[in-house]
Amino acid sequence: MKRFKITFLLIVLLTGVLFSQFYLNVGTVKVNDVNYMVYEFGPEFTIGPVLLGVTLQTYTSDLSTGQFYFGAPGSQPPSTNIIDGINIVSFGLDLGAFWFRYGSMKQITYGMGFVFNGYFVPNTHVLDAGLRLGNLNTSVHVPYRLKQLSNFSFEQSDSLYTANVSTKLLFFDLSLFGGMEVDEDAAFQYIAGASLTVPFLGFSLGTEADIQMWRNGKIGYGAFGGLFGDFGVLQIVAGPYYASDGFLPWALGKNYPNIRKSAEFKPENYNEEMGYIVKIGFTLEPYGKILAGLKGDFQGNWLLNGEGVIKIPAVAGTNGLVLYGYLYDNTPFQNGQILDTNSDARLTIAYPLLNNFFAGVKYIWNGSNWIQTPFVGGFANF
DSSP states (O other): OHHHHHHHHHHHHHHHHHOSSEEEEEEEEEETTEEEEEEEEEEEEEETTEEEEEEEEEEESOTTTOOOEESSTTOSSOBOOGGGGEEEEEEEEEOSSEEEEEEEOOOEEOTTSSSBEEEOOTTOEEEEEEEEETTEEEEEEEOEEEEETTTTEEEEOOSEEEEEEEEEETTEEEEEEEEEEOOTTSSEEEEEEEEEEEEETTEEEEEEEEEEEETTSOEEEEEEEEEEEEOSSEEEEEEEEEEOTTOOTTOBSTTHHHHTTOTTOSGGGOOOEEEEEEEEEEEETTTEEEEEEEEEETTSOEEEEEEEEEEEOOOTTOOOEEEEEEEEESSTTGGGOSSOTTEEEEEEEEEEEETTEEEEEEEEEOSSSEEEEEEEEOGGGO
16 A cells, blocks of 8 residues: 555656646545545646546545545445546537537636626536537536546536527627526526626626526516626626515525525525625736625625635745635624624635645634645645
């Protein structure tokens, strides 16, 4: 076992030297109440319109004395055959009119971001595909992943399917989009919306209307109108909104995976309201990006969320640092506190070891204190 671990680490280092573009990830995955340490690494090639990434995946439940297995964690029976650990981690093809991409999930924002607001599930592989036909663009998001290449088995990686269609309509940009939640334990069932925007003095003026159907039959409606602009360094979105009973603005964001099955996530907890939304982003390449959003009503209730990455350049022979922060709080600054029991906050300080491979410390807010956790792995572990 010790010899295997040494050989394994040597292969990781050799892979990093030989391939300038490679997938490398070390992290933990919980399956059926068991925590596994997972290692994945392998080359990623782009040849013309084709993207292909192949990995070797191995895992263990005990770093000191546990057995190393190959393939997906939790597989029964666990495999000690290295062939079962070889898998495709990314595969894409772009032919102009038709494209598809299988790989790590990217954030999903549709329309003006009133409902689909950066939806994302970490460490998830999905299939995205689309068509480009003149001014018509379509795309679908299918949350399935290749579980094991050796027996060509697939499994569902998430429970939210989405689609988007956008086109030109006279002087306007029209977007139609929707989502379907297939997990019967989740409160949502269907989400659909449309946005219409037009350029104006360097900005875009527009409106978005959405409908949310809950699994208990309740239907909520919402609308947002305002302006947004992208000026390179500065991005801004601002305007008023209306939400009926049972409608939740910014529902499908990064926090949705945490709340989709919670007892508090139900239409009865979302009453009719009117308010305003302001989102501001700052981008300064190659040093990072910060995005913050504030949703407030006219009764003094606020929701604050934000996310940012700051890259500190290499100095004096070091590889620099990467700082990542995330905040979601539906009671910001309550009782004069910046963070409280309703705050979901994370801060990561990471040192680049190799290309897209980091070692660092994560600070996770548990409602009253910061919990410090060391980590080694890719950006998905931030």
